[in-house]
Amino acid sequence: MPDDLLQALAAARPDLGPAPDRTRRDRDLTRALASAPDASSAPARRGRSLWKAAGLGVVAAGTAVAVIATTGTTPPTPQSRPSETAPTPLSAREILLAAGASSLKAPAAEGDFLYTRWISGRQISIPGKDYLLDSRTEQEMWRAKEPGHYQYMINRDLGTALASSAAEQAWKADGSPRGWTFETPPFEFFGMSQERGRVRVKLEPPATTPDVWRHVSDFGVGRIGSRLATPENLAKLPTDPKALYDRLLREMTAMTDAAPKENRPDPVQHRYLLSGDLFRAGVDLVARLPVSPALRSAAFGMLSHIPGVESRGEMTDPLGRTGQAIALTGRADSNFVRNGEMVQGGTLYDTVLIIDPSTGTALATADQISKPVWPPSDRQGQWRSYELFQESRWIPALPMSRLKHAKHSR
Structure with a gap:
């Protein structure tokens, strides 16, 4: 277990004294944290998603896409890395307690505009080819604390590279093709269907000029529970983990119950959908929002x-x-309730969140395929979509030299 992670775990239980040796320290921390109160039970301080235009969604399989070639270096393929000494893996609770304890050390931020920078990407499979492509866009956003101001976004197409050095070697062995055109077959499951689609993948260099957009909105970050995710509303949320869970669960349930009866999901499906909504809200709070x-x-x-x-x-x-990864497992493209049980159809995936527990920061989130179904070229472990969190901080003023030519977005 790395020393910085041990320090973060120890911070979750400050009453733990120094251990005489590394093995005993690991055992003590694991045992203590298993029965510890939540990390943020320390005295509380008062204090969904981004624009639809931000491009956080991914192009669905079967649509025409234009993606690019390798530009020299290739990004590493996301993968689990076993430790050389094979220690007992940390549980999700231990990872989250450590991250929560570390995040309390961050200073309270000030400023009039929230600046965030991240990369959205997806891995692309090619039928009959033993390699994946990796397509990315870098995005920057400036949001005013007060409503009624312009909010700005810069989208920069980073193009596509082979997803790993091994993929690049396989691509070269395949003759280094410059593009692909293929069809995805139709898919049907319990009355749900996906039509046949034609996909064109073209190798192109990254865009030379970014797109700069602006629009007026009330902070532009969607909702957390039943509330707009403004700084004022976020400051009213509980700072106790269980109370926060109960509040969001109650508000999300009430929103579903308020929908017309014909639009309400079956109770079994509702519980399944709620867990996904709660996980996404958690990712928003730890990685995207000004909290x-x-x-x-x-x-x-x-x-x-x-x-x-x-x-x-x-x-x-x-x-x-x-970092350390946690996952909400067993998500599915298509879900049905049959005889009171959830039936999952289509591609199965896990929603993964990678955390640095020693600093209390989120590094990345992704939908990682666990059982490919459609399109058939997809493979287990493929990251069909992801976000890489790079920066989030308050700043005093907008960098108008970069934003003055922004196009208006409605």
Whole structure:
């Protein structure tokens, strides 16, 4: 177990004294944390998704896409990395407690505009080819704390490279093709269907000019529970992990119950969908939104209360950053209730969150395929979509030299 992670785990239980040796320290921390209160039970400090235009969604399989070639270096394929000494893996609870304890150390931020920078990407499979492509866009956003101001976004197409050095070697052995055109077959399951689609993949260099957009909105970050995710509303959320979980669960349930009866999901399906909504809200709170250290700590703890969340151990993201991964397992493209039980159809995937517990920061989130179904070229372990979190901080003023030519987005 790395020393920085041990320090973060120890911070979750400050009453733990120094251990005489490394083996005993690991055992003590594991045993103590298994019965410890949530990390953010320390005195609380007061303190969904981004624009649809931000491009956080991915192009569905079967649509025409234009993606690019390798530009020299290739990103590492996201993968789990077993430790040389093979220690006992940390549980999801231990990972989240450690991250919550570390996040409390962050100073409270100030400023009039929230600046965030991240990379959205997806891995692309080619029928009959033993390699994956990796397509990315870098995005920057500036959001005003007060409503009614312009909010700005820069989208920069980073193009596509082979997803790993091994993929690049396989691509060269295949003759280094410059493009592919193929059809995806139709898919049907319990009355749900996906039509046949034609896909064109073209190798192109990254865009030379970024797109700059602006629009006016009320902070532009969607909702957390039943509330707009403004700084004022976020400051009203509980900073106790279980209380935060209960609040969001109650509000999300009430929103479903308020829908017309014909639009309400079956109770079994509703529980399944709620766990996904809660996990996404947790990711928003720890990675995307302007929250206090106390609320971020509570959000890490809240994630541990969601049924189905488990540890994936050490994992490396496409930027080569290594952290501890947790996952909400067993998601599916198509879900049906039959005889009171959930029937999952289509491709199965796990929603993964990679965390650096020693600093209390989220590195990346992804939908990772666990059972490919459609399109048939997809493969187990493929990251069909992901976000790489790079920067989030308050700043005093907008960099208008970069934003003055922004196009208006409605």
